[in-house]
Amino acid sequence: MAGGGVGAVELRSVRVLAFDVYGTLFDLGSLVEAARGVAPDPAGFVAMWRSKQLEYALLLSMMGRYERFRVVTERALRYVSRRLGLGLGEAEMRRLLEAWLRLRPYPDVPRALPGLASRYTVVALTNGDVDMVDELLRGAGVRHHFAAIFSAEEAGVFKPSPRVYGLVARLGVQLWEVALVSSNPWDAAGAANAGLKAVYVNRHGLPPEELDAAPYLVVRDLEELAAALLG
Numbered sequence: 001m002a003g004g005g006v007g008a009v010e011l012r013s014v015r016v017l018a019f020d021v022y023g024t025l026f027d028l029g030s031l032v033e034a035a036r037g038v039a040p041d042p043a044g045f046v047a048m049w050r051s052k053q054l055e056y057a058l059l060l061s062m063m064g065r066y067e068r069f070r071v072v073t074e075r076a077l078r079y080v081s082r083r084l085g086l087g088l089g090e091a092e093m094r095r096l097l098e099a100w101l102r103l104r105p106y107p108d109v110p111r112a113l114p115g116l117a118s119r120y121t122v123v124a125l126t127n128g129d130v131d132m133v134d135e136l137l138r139g140a141g142v143r144h145h146f147a148a149i150f151s152a153e154e155a156g157v158f159k160p161s162p163r164v165y166g167l168v169a170r171l172g173v174q175l176w177e178v179a180l181v182s183s184n185p186w187d188a189a190g191a192a193n194a195g196l197k198a199v200y201v202n203r204h205g206l207p208p209e210e211l212d213a214a215p216y217l218v219v220r221d222l223e224e225l226a227a228a229l230l231g
Contacts, residue, residue: 010216011179011197011229017116018125018150018168018191020182021133024201025124026103026140034099038092045080052076057127057158066156069129073097101132105140106203112222115230117145124149125168125180127158147171160190168196179216181225189213199225 039045053076081088137143150167180191181199188198192213200215
């Protein structure tokens, strides 16, 4: 489902758009630039770092434990440094971690958000720490479009736990009145499982996931989402 088809019709009951942040609004490819000079294969380094970060978040959640996203990200970085034999120093570690606060937004994000925020209540729903995400949104000049930032740290568990998606109920809406917009398929599946309407931003043209939690709408980017919802 893409564009203004059946999925867009099914989203007419939506009052809130809850955006994932990392990989949806902000390009993790920005980290590749920060990794140049410290890894022979910067793209591979970043891919392993991100994979280990998500793995640690999932493992902690399954074990009933929680650590802040900043800590999980640092632990993943230290693992990758050892795994690849890079021997990164503390200054290099700090510089790489701070790169998460300076990620570039995708070009469609500042173009599409104003229109979406004029029609819907827009919030962030993220595994990231509130202070990290707040700084990131402010740096990109889009923080004023967001009515709130809902973070996994408030739930003490990471997405795709239903407890994280349930945070949006604090807005006084039913979960079916909320659409989770994410470019992470596991996130879209988690939102659908929790009772939200899922919008999958398929930025890389990937095939559908083999999960019994299909999104209501699939779009290429936020501008296509805006065209579908705003007509």
